[in-house]
Amino acid sequence: MPQPQRSASDSLHLQADVLVLGGGPSAAWAAVAAAESGAKVVLADKGYLGTSGATAPSNTGTWCVPPGENRHAVIERRWQRTGELADQRWMLRCVDTAYQNLLKLSEWGYPFPSEDDGRLYIANLRGPDYMRFMRRCVLMAGVTVLDHHPALELLSDGDAIVGAAGLARQAGHDWRVDANAVVLATGGCAFRERILGGTGLTGDGYLMAAEAGASLSGMEFTGKYTLAPHGSSLNKGLPFRWASFYREDGLPILGPTGEPLRNGIGERENEVARALIEGPVYARLDQAEPALQDWLRQGQPNCFVPYDRAGVDPFAELFRITLRAEGTVRGTGGIDIVSDDCATGVPGLYVAGDAASREIITGAVSGGGAVNSSWALASGWWAGKGASIHAKRRGGGKAFRREVRSLGQAGLRPAASPRADIEASEVIEAVRKEVTPLDRNFFRSGEGLGKSSERLESVWRDVRDHLQGEGADRIRTREAASIAAAGRWSVAAALSRAESRGMHRRTDLPGKSQAFAHRLVITGVDDFRIDGAPERFKEPESWELVS
Template sequence: MTEIDVLVLGGGPAGTWAALKAAATGASVTLADKGFCGSSGATAAAGTGIWYVRPEAELREKAMASREALGGYLADREWMTRVLDETFDRVNELAEAGRYPFPVSPDGTSLRTGVQGPEYMKRQRLRVQRAGVTILDHSPALELLRTADGAVAGARLHRLADGTRVDIAARAVVLATGGCAFLSKTLGCNVNTGDGALMAVEAGAELSGMEFSNAYAIAPEFTSVTKTAYYGFATFYLGNGEVLRGASSKGGRSVIARTLLSEPVFCTLDQADEAQRRAMRVGQPNFFLTFDRLGIDPFTDRFPITLLLEGTVRGTGGVRVAGADCSTGVPGLYVAGDVATRELICGGFTGGGSHNAAWAMSSGSWAGAGAARYALRQGNSAGDRKRFGAGEIGLRPTGQIDAGLSHGEIVAAVQREVLPYEKNYLRHGDRLRPALAALDDVWFAAREGLAHAGADPSKVRSAAAMTAHARWMYTAALARTESRGMARREEFPDQDPAQHHRLLTGGLDEIWTAPEPVFLAGTELVSA
């Protein structure tokens, strides 16, 4: 089996930056994407802001302070500074080496605080190819490969084109597979089913911030477009034409969620002036496509809205980062982008597209370079190591296979517990506990009898990953008996100073949680 230096799993922003920075060291690099690198995933589907701030003390201070309170003071200033520095450099690299056509202001200043996703990712794919990276499209990873000493040393892929399995031996692996949106139909997120987090935990990694996983985005009822910034210009209405009070204020999404439990909610973007309307159409052209096709003017007409779960794609929870190079504590395994926790820069409140885009650039760059350094230290003898599949549920049933248990049934069962607003968004222990019990039943039934005979094994594993994610996030939500950041509990509406800590989560059959003081929470900036 030929061994490469670095295998990157995932072809979005984090994965492509990881591949670029790994290849820049001289390492041999392969990137495998569940979809088509450059066009799949949340970023490729739309425009996004970027947390790009000029290196001026006042501007940087304002940028870091802006979300600290919202995030429950769980973020880390040293990590925020690092991300701001790295993002500034990487965006400038994108403009110069990547020749990205950033817009220019009337005074000639290049405006670099956002990108159009399709153009950005098209250029990233081209850059990765020119760097000599091998790209394997439509090749989802089923499981990581481990050695006898517990190091991660490659992955087993499923090639969708012909249904074959391919083992890729690598000295280091970067997981950049994205978060988990539970197949909720949110824009660009059908590939985001949490596969990377499941593989990481199977290999021995820990999670952090899984209680901050209940991000819901406003979307027109007739589309999957979840670009929520424009709703800052909205007025929300009940079906009888009355203004929905409180929907446009802080916490307004909760008001919308409660109302949607019993009746429709409508919206008009009538607070935007003419100049803002023109700018909105330029900034997010795909936001308006369906409106235009249906003959709806969203600035004057009322249209029905819904809320779509974005989970850990827009939330902040994910695999715990153990080092400055985004290592995980498992030898040979690195994480980047939404599969990794973003608490270090956002705390317990979503950073939206802007912070997530900056994190993808920064963590991807660090993880790729860190994985390459680790790989090159291993030497040629590493290729002789025996490798074993680390995957469990959906690949190696523990009991008699249940021929009647399908991945589709697993997905439907998980969605019944995580999509409803009254369970996941408007959280209360009396609803969380029975939901978690139902998810436990799904997990153990799948653990014992779910197999992929006659089915796409990648879909089976995605169903397993969604089940794992749901159990991790509800276990963590029950453990945080307060309201901090996005983790709101109706029976514990206040913030508890005694719970000013991050919350680690781990395990598969038996899930555990443990508090981790913020000042000790993996922020030692030491490269593995």
């Protein structure tokens, strides 16, 4: 195991072959994969490995497709829904590796339920049990786990990423891990929206990767919202498949063809969103038969906690609802992947799970739930293996160069003089006003996006030049900088995609254009460029990509 060293300032200093940043399923799988490959591994989580992230508080299905000829048909059907942006080879790789890892879970002793015929039902994972089990697997693999150790920045020796540094939240001291490879499994960005497991999902990995020279893609696909009881954080929309919807005056909300709206899932969310922009909306799950009601309560018990607490029978009584923005958690965007081992194009830096762009498997639509769950199983495994191979090539942790450069800038090292009047909370709220309202982000327009972009650029300038935290406040300022960067990239990409595709809905450009049947890749932090976008949105050619 890596041996800790203490400096004069009492900060924690470790050395390892592979450092994994994050605490969700992809981080756990990456750590296990790297350790099984013979690497010395450290995992540093912002929270507590096993309870942090979007999976831990939820039940989740998986994209479970057993081997056989039917796989290609399943993938083809799914690809037809991706807006032509997914890659069927990656989709096949994902279902194959995810299936093998589900079998590994069974071999390791995960308590899958049995079907009526006695076979194990491996297509569903109970979040709390799954993540508690994965924590045990990580520890049994010999990984050193640093709970409550948020990473603030990556470290570079000029040629490659060689570790990361951060703050031990509970102990109050700094930490640093020298490593020959780093896996970013830090999750997506929920823009501080109140959703299950979303508090710590602030896009930290995006900013760290971009500062190192990595690119991002799919950042325009943040228009995923999920129906939820008003006032709750429960972003589990499945029961609304059997709902009826009403305005505050009791009149039913009408569907596209004029009939009362039933089932608020999928494209029908558009009608609910339009009604919510106009005023309060109510629902009742009255389309569910009694047997189905029992099945829903048994299969999705956490979905009914808000109703039970409020003393409401959702199958018989009206209750107020809302649409919760889910950013890139159930959106698509993230760090761009350049090879089969989930490398980012920056030597020594790998990415997995929601921190990565999922365009290659979900395209322009959400992979929320099953597909993202299988992606975490697969990409974590690939990234852990890839990082381990890279680490061995770099010397297996036997020698580390002491001359390293800390890459963190915004929120840590302002470009100009710090200003006490710029608060992290105010930065986050300013970003939220541009990226969460239904009339700005669910339904988009060129004019609205242009105004949001101008406002976010102003926010970013303040963050870049003047936002700085001291001590534990660095966590908050860094999170604010990450949220500001993610919001800025998201709006810029949405403005560049001059069409409607998937969850990117332009009211001024409602049709899909073949000219945009490709990914938009963002490179850079302060001055960034969008490759593949129309010429008028590109930055000057003097801007150079850091490789």
